[in-house]
Amino acid sequence: VRRRDVVTGPRGRDALLLGAHSVRALRYGKQLALVAADGRAVCAHLGMSGQLLWRPHAAALAQRDHVHVQWRLEGGEGPGRLVFRDPRRFGGLWAFPSLESLQAARWERLGPDALTIESGALQAGLEGSKRAIKAALLDQAVLAGVGNIYADEALFRAGVHPMRAAASLRTEEVEAIARAVRTTLAEAIEAGGSSLRDYRDAMGVAGSYQGRHAVYGRGGLACAVCGRGLDRGIVAQRTTVWCASCQPAKGG
DNA sequence: CACGACCCCTGGATGC
């Protein structure tokens, strides 16, 4: 551990899975859990610029390059290091004695997972909410796993304007959003994710879905469906791009 | 209670 402040939880020698003989990984929303066979668990969140990288032993990263935590590993992939680096430090690691305590502390208040979201569950999360549908989609307590890129992409695919009030959406529109979230994320994962700058998979490979974004990052450019210039604004303090004709403000 | 504003941090792009 190079930077203690990126790690939350017990400070003991065995807190971060030291000495574990096997580790499995699971995910909920944007968060990862590494769970040792003896029960110890570490939660990881990459934030905006975080990376979890596998480095073969010979190619250890330079000391300074925002590498905050490294695990030396032996076995399956051969000797090497699992590295957590995060220039902006919006991400982090959280250590727990068990998966159950990790889930209770960090996952219990999250909404349903976005990869498998069903319209009924989404509808329930939107009930009575006057805020913009995009703000609701970004709220991890409503839906776990969607961020600024995929909120815009899914709303475009669903044909729903990002500023529509969440509770004002018709059943068919909520169904369309749930479907759009699932298919957009499935396609993005298939493409290895969106690498705008920092994101890499564990082997250091960039994703390619950024090349297929319909609206994110394309404000002012032509809508690929109708040709109209894409609008750009701020919703929930985040840059938001939409097509005013494919995503009508009044709902259609 | 639900929501928006603000803040955390580094670095790349842009403009002067």
Added chain:
DNA sequence: TGCATCCAGGGGTCGT
């Protein structure tokens, strides 16, 4: 070339 400014994938906290 150098400096200032703006912006970025997230989310916790605080005030309204």
